Amino acid sequence: MNSEDPCSHFDSNVRAEALSKEVAEADFPPATTWVNAHAHTFYSFNYKGYSPSRFALEAKKAGLEMGGIVDFDVLDGLEEFWEASRLLDLKASVGIESRVFVPEFSDRVINSPGEPGISYHMGTGFTTTDIPSKAQTFLDGMRQTSEQRNRAMVQRVNAFLSPLVLNYEDDVIPLVPKGNATERHLCLAYAQKASTQFPEETALRDFWSAKLGVPADELREVPDGRGMTDLIRAKTMKQGGAGYVQPDSGSFPQMAEMNEFVLQCGALPTMTWLDGCSAGEEAIDELLEVARSTGVVVFNIIPDRNYTPGSPDQKLANLQQVVDICRDLDMPLLGGTEMNSPGQKFVDDFDSEELKPMHPQFLTGSRILHAHSTLQRLAGMGYLSSWADDQFSTTSVKNEFYGRFGEIFSPRGDVALQNELKDSLGSEEVMHLAEKVMAA
Structure with missing residues (x-):
């Protein structure tokens, strides 16, 4: 990218x-x-x-x-x-x-x-x-937690979308300048790799239709436009999707802790x-x-x-x-x-x-x-x-x-x-x- x-x-x-x-x-x-x-x-x-x-x-x-x-x-x-x-x-x-x-x-x-x-x-x-060092530790933790969450997400979505699978280093990291990928980068990576793996549009649409449960002729902005990447995100990474894990009280810092970091x-x-x-x-x-x-x-x-x-x-x-x-x-x-x-x-x-x-x-x-x-x-x-x-x-x-x-x-x-x-x-x-x- x-x-x-x-x-x-x-x-x-x-x-x-x-x-x-x-x-x-x-x-x-x-x-x-x-x-x-x-x-x-x-x-x-x-x-x-x-x-x-x-x-x-x-x-x-x-x-x-x-x-x-x-x-x-x-x-x-x-x-x-x-x-x-x-x-x-x-x-x-x-x-x-x-x-x-x-x-x-x-x-x-x-x-x-x-x-x-x-x-x-x-x-x-x-x-x-x-x-300050305490703030730097918090900031480093934010980056690390984000990457760990992404890598775990890719593992779960790979299992669902197989034979379409991402290699995090080869397919995701090149999309970002300093390693900080988001769910939107993951969706783009899946969309781009799918278009390479299934170069014929009919085959590509059939693949996504089978995996995402949407009729092939209703897929929008194939191969990697907003309609397609939003659909991948909704079907695989959001609530109900194969890659989704419901967060709980331990998934993120408390608001008070982030506020303390910001103030520091x-x-x-x-x-x-x-x-x-x-x-x-x-x-x-x-x-x-x-x-x-x-x-x-x-x-x-x-x-x-x-x-x-x-x-x-x-x-x-x-x-x-x-x-x-x-x-x-x-x-x-x-x-x-x-x-x-x-x-x-x-x-x-x-x-x-x-x-x-x-x-x-x-x-x-x-x-x-x-x-x-x-x-x-x-x-x-x-x-x-x-x-x-x-x-x-x-x-x-x-x-x-x-x-x-x-x-x-x-x-x-x-x-x-x-x-x-x-x-x-x-x-x-x-x-x-x-x-x-x-x-x-």
Whole structure:
């Protein structure tokens, strides 16, 4: 899966050279106020194969004010994305996503369908990979657990799909730049190997029909398009599939443990949202109380899956409700499109009737994350720093500062800001410094 796009080549030197060349030759549009603060890269799975550099470049080309990357179980893209965003003068943040167990919701599905007590969970605003040893141990464990889970999955699915079998080293590892495969990579590997093993389309369709229980003429996007890979995933790796194992309380770390890791890294524990239709998300007030009690301070939503344009429904009502809750709780709100499933948008339609009223909240949340990331990386003065604790009496006042800083400051001012930035400055002095730097 090593991209023909040099900006997404698996060799980081090739990517860096390609990015520099494109930046030198590009004529970028003025920035809008649109944002995508949640996009996966090829370090977990991006359906376009985008590297951190390519996503940053495309965000700049699209006129985004801010772009944020999020990858499953790794921070492998952090330094590359940070450097690319500086080169492009793109406001940015870096996050990590995984699954956790929430003991208080052990009998309720939250946002991982069919899996009571299991929740997708995030940390955002990471600014360095030089993290404390305890945090590094946790991070290494996330990567190792993910790989062990994948290898066990392949063994079970191989037994079901035989004579189609994957060799993890030969068929899966080449699809990823640094070893961190996901279920989507496994599905792609099966689809690609099947097309090689059964080069005639009729034979290929007959094979998949027999194995997956779907009429041959109803198989979509053969050999390896979204319809085919989604079907493989649904039939073999999700609940009821041959490769699926129901997770329990010991399958993932507890939410509190992941929050502790995120905090140790100077980043921000972040709640995620599916669509408000599960028993767990219907109890959003209780869920947020649990999450906030162990450190959650930011809320993340994938807006596009939460409404149908021109057709108000329960999901939209749920979305409006949770956005209002975040406002009332002074929780910064992040939104993005993921880009880890074919067909997902590059950026949400913030001009749509449904999202337009929410746009200011998503924009402010992105600005807060950009401000946190900048101040944390340059001087340890991020959103949850001791400096912030000393400066702001309420979360509302803190949000106002980081939101304003994030609005006026962009990465081209990093060097000048760092030259004068120190944690002995008060918040008003920091704001004046940012204004001075950007006016220069």
